[in-house]
Amino acid sequence: xxxxxxxxxxxxxxxxxxxxxxxxxxxxxxxxxxxxxxxxxxxxxxxxxxxxxxxxxxxxxxxxxxxxxxxxxxxxxxx
Amino acid sequence: xxxxxxxxxxxxxxxxxxxxxxxxxxxxxxxxxxxxxxxxxxxxxxxxxxxxxxxxxxxxxxxxxxxxxxxxxxxxxxxxxxxxxxxxxxxxxxxxxxxxxxxxxxxxxxxxxxxxxxxxxxxxxxxxxxxxxxxxxxxxxxxxxx
Numbered sequence: 001x002x003x004x005x006x007x008x009x010x011x012x013x014x015x016x017x018x019x020x021x022x023x024x025x026x027x028x029x030x031x032x033x034x035x036x037x038x039x040x041x042x043x044x045x046x047x048x049x050x051x052x053x054x055x056x057x058x059x060x061x062x063x064x065x066x067x068x069x070x071x072x073x074x075x076x077x078x079x
Numbered sequence: 080x081x082x083x084x085x086x087x088x089x090x091x092x093x094x095x096x097x098x099x100x101x102x103x104x105x106x107x108x109x110x111x112x113x114x115x116x117x118x119x120x121x122x123x124x125x126x127x128x129x130x131x132x133x134x135x136x137x138x139x140x141x142x143x144x145x146x147x148x149x150x151x152x153x154x155x156x157x158x159x160x161x162x163x164x165x166x167x168x169x170x171x172x173x174x175x176x177x178x179x180x181x182x183x184x185x186x187x188x189x190x191x192x193x194x195x196x197x198x199x200x201x202x203x204x205x206x207x208x209x210x211x212x213x214x215x216x217x218x219x220x221x222x223x224x225x
Binding site: 016058060068070 | 106110111113114117120122123124125131136202224
């Protein structure tokens, strides 16, 4: 069975906060290595060395965490 | 087109893309609705000009009907969150007043004034005119001895 070890994802900068993305990367640091860069309107996230033993989609879970972190930060900023 | 619509629906990959008008749905509402779906779908938000794009992928296998249903649920959640936001905004002052009263009360800051006035009867807290603090055994012994 082939396994993808390298993926990239683009998160729009108006919808995702940089620190929230970085926090999500830290959360998943045990399962892959993340590089977050600015790329125009987006944060380009390079995900390498994805752990083959992990069940589930590391990249998709990372995106969910980035979104949840952003939502949480925006909410606490407002409060 | 103002209301949300399904841009793409692919049962093979269990994915779906919804497109929403930015003017109708503020980002707060979008975040709140997306948050609700995080436990059962992978959610990715994007922007395409004057519209938000919501990419949803089921965590489990989903049929076309289930994907369509999820789309409907997402739209319902958007409306619910928009209404919630409106109600909170309209009642902001009341919510703040009630909260500050509750916090002040818990801190012992605000006792009703009539309660404070009624409490001044010249008695010490150790006084026990009704004998409430006397143990039952002592009362019983006295009666038995007498």
